[in-house]
Amino acid sequence: MKTIKGPALFLAQFAGDEAPFDSWESITKWAADCGYLGVQVPSWDARLIDLKKAAASKDYCDEFKGIAAANGVEVTELSTHLQGQLVAVHPAYDEAFEGFAAPEVRGNPKARQEWAVDQVKMALSASRNMGLKAMASFSGALVWPYVYPWPQRPAGLVETGFDELARRWRPILDHAEDCGVDLCYEIHPGEDLHDGVTYEMFLERVGNHARACMLYDPSHYVLQCLDYLDNIDIYAERIRMFHVKDAEFNPTGRQGVHGGFQSWVNRAGRFRSLGDGQVDFGAVFSKLTAADFDGWAVVEWECCLKHPEDGAREGAEFVRSHIIRVTEKAFDDFADGGTDQAANRRMLGIDR
Template structure:
């Protein structure tokens, strides 16, 4: 369905629904096989694919009846290039995110080009992939949200920069990821050192006078 994302003349009614119905028919047996093996299948959501954002993923998920093995590979760089809120995406789909590509990107639209890039080379596009730390992705916020939701998978560096060499990108990228990894708290900072509940103290604080039954 991707060639019909922004068509003119307008696409005929039912075209997208037919395409997604066919996708579901082809993928359901594979998802069932993944279930038999106890393995998650993770779709990398990005432009060029029918599943390119949250809405298209939800359409597909509905048609495969919310299959438990239908999950996501999270890569914020693809959302930077679309102008999609990649942090709220985690809030919406964290229970389906099972893989994580740590890849940076930047989007700097001009009077000449925007999301579509004007058929320019990667280096000359408004939206382009960058080495870790050189783009606009807020990885501190991403790692915080993933930790908040209990993500326990790998943080995998993916390099596709059009400016910096892969060797330098790898040297800088590994420690960059390490600096973002969060050790989750084991208890709240204000839980009074895990003290047991003292009902009498609670009653006194609230001014509640209790009478024995």
């Protein structure tokens, strides 16, 4: 068994135009002051990182990591959630996702998709230059608008969508292999990879690619009424990243999983700050530890009620209190009477 690393913080929800959230220097100091040992970096945010430089220059990456280290935190992983989303976009979401892309490719789905692929590949190269083992992303979605089977789906529609999704991601996964970096898809509603079944459908189509891994976030499973503990048992070998995020699901006679188009505050399923929701993190940390997960426990603050800075500070201590320092000996070693093979055979009555 291995001790999970942490606590770390995903910076995407905190980066902004005001200090201390507007520069790499100041946000890493703030994260360390909150009690974090690591930070996960949104690679699309130019206030924090120059992705093109990071992909091309190890010297830049060494300087980038050096600033973080001097301020008391380590770079845990890079994230390409927004760029990964644009690798596959159904036309229904063209306008909604335009803001994720560079201005020069907006309004041109083909150019936007090519830009997104290049961005994800650059982030993989940057991860290699930083000596990182894993990178986070979304899969994007071609089939998501048809998630509910009404109107009846035409035969082959889903299969065609997943074939195309795999075709788009396979060259990126091969680049991940070249870089020695696991590409970890966050299993998430709104993505074609939104549960275990869809992940397996994708995995089969990319030839069980060794780099097609998972980012585990139990909050997204709570909101789908999916068994988030059994999920660890099933996919332990593929789980290479971990977002620590809480959620609650409180269905009523008026609404359930789909939420009735309500705001986050008014939905039956909603995200909460750590400890305020329904996720059994004691069990989650125990299962991941027993499964030899040796990555980072990364807090992703998303709460419909609590202020983000309060959630961040409380989250650091919450994770610290849940990390299990693994034992190097068995609790009953004191009763070990010593034995050998001959004694074992006598105890079993084999030689009588």
